Amino acid sequence: MQISLRVRNWPIQRKLLMIILAAISASLALVLVGIAVYEITTYRTHLMKEVPDVGDFLAANSAPTLAFDDPKTAREILQTVRATPELTVAALYAVNGQVFASYVRATRSFASVPPKPGPAGLRIRGSHIELVRPVKQKGVTLGTLYLRADMASVYSRLRGYAGIVLVVALALWGGAFLLQVLLKRLVSDPLFRLSKMAARIAGGDLRVSAPEDSGDEIGQLAKALNHMTAELARSYSELQGNLKQLQTANKELEAFSYSVSHDLRAPLRHIIGFVDLLFKEAGDRLDENNRHYLEVILDSARIMGNLIDDLLAFSRNSRAEMAMQWFDFNSLLNEVIDDFSVETKGRNIEWNIESLPVIFGDRTLLRQVWANLVSNAIKFTRPRDRAIIMIGSKREENDFIFFIRDNGVGFDTQYQDKLFGLFQRLHDPDEFEGTGVGLANVQRIVRRHGGNVWAESVLGEGAAFYFSLPKKGGAQT
Amino acid sequence: MEFLKIIWGISACILALTLSQMPVLAQEAPEYQIKAAMLYKFALFVEWPAGAFSGPASPFAVCVLGTDPFGPWLQHEIDETPVGKHPVVIRYLGKAEEAGGCQMVFISRSERPRLKKVLASLQNTHALLISDISPANEFCRAGGMIGLIIKNNKVRFELNAALAGKKGFKIDSTMKRVATSVKCGEEP
CATH class of the missing domain: 1.10.287.130 (Signal transduction histidine kinase, dimerisation/phosphotransfer (DHp) domain)
Structure with missing residues (x-):
């Protein structure tokens, strides 16, 4: 996962290069495997034809050496396989089964003369080919020839191919690296500069x-x-x-x-x-x-x-200049509600007030906010036998959000945009007194603190007013 | 019993001594067994001229002229195995004139005094002339074709290839390679 994440964060040009390189490397590997398979099979077929031919030649030439007991000449004849690099062992056995003459190529392979030639025939034994044939003259058996051909030379040739492929791959990777540097200089870097510039513009510069x-x-x-x-x-x-x-x-x-x-x-x-x-x-x-x-x-x-x-x-x-300070919103709210004791006398009002935080602002101005909102809540719940007024707050990432909710007459939400306008009234002045300045005042004060005001309502069921204040004091105008 | 053991021991010692004093060959087999086997092997590598056989299955006669040096070995090495389709027969000749029908004549050392005469009379036969009379050069010069010699304790042979060729014999080239010399009789 970590690797894939790192890869995902690579620049596009590197991703493209990596894909191309992976494809090239994979195809090179495939070509190498193909060559190896082809080489080994053709080489084997070639040896299966070549070895018996050499066997025929050696048998014909070594027949008199067996007949006339001349191991020295026999060795000379066997030495001629030196010209065929894949032949590693050549041996002649007398009729009694004893080794008569032999040649073993000095290589890294551990080929040696077997003590007994085994039954006549051409056999594949792992990575080498073995030929055992009788040496005959006019139908008379004079001895046995043993030949062994190793695939070692094909492996060495394959190593050569692998070396070439490796060099090509290295050259490709080197070229890719250079290409990446070039691309970075010509494409990535300017793009990156542009994106940094765009970020600065977005930041206001x-x-x-x-x-x-x-x-x-x-x-x-x-x-x-x-x-x-x-x-x-x-x-x-x-x-x-x-x-x-x-x-x-x-x-x-x-x-x-x-x-x-x-x-x-x-x-x-x-x-x-x-x-x-x-x-x-x-x-x-x-x-x-x-x-x-x-x-x-x-x-x-x-x-x-x-x-x-x-x-x-x-x-x-x-x-007015704002006098900003930290103060407890709970005590402020209690003062405000106390101020309305005359208006609420004899009314059945249920207050549900949650604990409010300490905030940073102008106490006098914010007192007017609460006074207006509480006054409205008391005013518009007047027709209710039992008024319910809820006050509380919510903590958001940057702001506190305060609300006051009542079960009063509410307002028609289609006039919501007029709610906070100066001298705007949604109710009959005979029914609910007021000048139409209060909510405009609320909005103005909250906005000066860097906050916002909004309201929700269902006509006839109640209204809720919200305002937000920045946690660390707001922008002041 | 003790006495018998001593006798056995002494005779064994004498035998061992005698053997070690003799100019014996390093090979396990007796000299004339090897020579007998060689006669047969020559037949494998030599093609006889057209008129040498009277028929395709007529016998291949190995003849020994003079005192027989082989004893039982010739029979032992040659018997039963035909040369091509020709069954092998062995004939012992008293005189060179009896060699008609022989494919191969081995001239015994006993013929050394009459060598030139014997060989001269054998020249009009189709027989391959072989001998272990030494020096081989002399045998070849007199008209012999294969001279058996001892070299490095081994039985080897020298070829009078020129004469054999003239007489219509085809000697396998690979056999020539094994020969100690192919110019037997040509050297001074």
Whole structure:
């Protein structure tokens, strides 16, 4: 497994080379085996023909030496097999079975003259061939000839072939190595440089540029990559400019809305003050209708006052410096819930609150997050005889995810994208009061902490709100 | 009994001594057994001229001229085995003139005094003329074809190849190789 993994990580050009080399080596080996089989069989057939011929010649020539008892000449005749390298032993036996004359080639093989020639015939004995034939003259047996031929020479020839194949294989491997070096220099290295460059671009570094030194596909790719980088850098700086303009415009808008809200408060205070005064001083003289008019004016002014307060808070939240610190979310949540004791008095609410972690953030701002979410949960469970509110958290790789779930009226999920918009309300103000600023505020604060907000709901059955906070404090804007 | 043993011992010693003093051959077989066997072997390597046999199955006659030196050995070595299809017969001749019909004539040493005359009268036969008369050269010069000699304690032969060829004998070339000389009688 380890080897296959290592092989899998090889560069393509090496894999290709290895496959080609394996194929070449295998075919060379096959050729060698084929040659060996062919050589051995043809050699054997050749010997099976050659040995009896030599036998005939030796028998004819040595007949008189046996007849006239001349072992010296017999030896001379047997020596002639020296010219046939595969013949290792030649021997003559007299009629009485004694060795008359013999020749044994000095080789590494352990061929020797057998004490008895054995029955006449041509035999294959393992790696050698044996011939035993009588020496006759005019039908009279004068003795016996023994010949032995070894395949040693074919093996030595095969060793030669193997050497050649080995040299060829070595040359191929050497060539392959050179080819690999060349490929690496011409293909792999430039590709690797390009891939490193692409990684740097992906990492946000747009100043890199690839060398366009070759005219091949890699050079073209480098050119395209450089073009792309330049294009990216251009649009990035364009975007940056746009962003700066947007930010300035946004800041101006915020300042404007703050000052508008602030400036609106003074006349509103006057309206409320003087309507109050009018009510107190001239209340008795007014009829029922006129008194109602004054009450409507007063209510509307108060609602307007709340709106202005919320707007001011919202713009403050957007602009205030964040005081980041580590603190316990549980105690914060308890404070928030305590603040709602008046609203919840006399209501049947079941709180299921899990233990929350210690987090890093702006305590004041996050308190507003919980206040808004808890307030919503209390508000929208009002029609329920028994309200159930669950609060908990989930630990993810980089974030904590907090949730608050209720069994209230819920909301229609098709308006989900409007949920966190400023002044967006999904419910009738007569039924559920509110300014439409709360969730926008929540979203703004969570995003300033580097987190996110989302919600789920089934209309009429309840809603769940989620927000995430980075574990190590978030990006701050 | 003791006496008999001593007699046996002494005779054995005498025998051993006598044998060691004799110019015996190193070979196990007696000299004339070997020579007898050689006569037969020559027949295996020599082709006789066309008119040498009266028929395809006519006998192959080995003749001995003069005092027979072979004793029982000639019978022993030659009997029974035919040469080709010719059954072998042995004839003992008193005179050279009786050699008609012989394929092979062995001239005994007893003929040495009359050598030239004997050989001259044998020249018109189809017989291969063999002898162990020494020197062989002299025998060959007188018209002999194969001279048996002793060399290195072994029985060897010299060939008068030129004469044998002239007479129509075909001597196997391989046999010539074994011969001590093929120019018997040509040397000075």
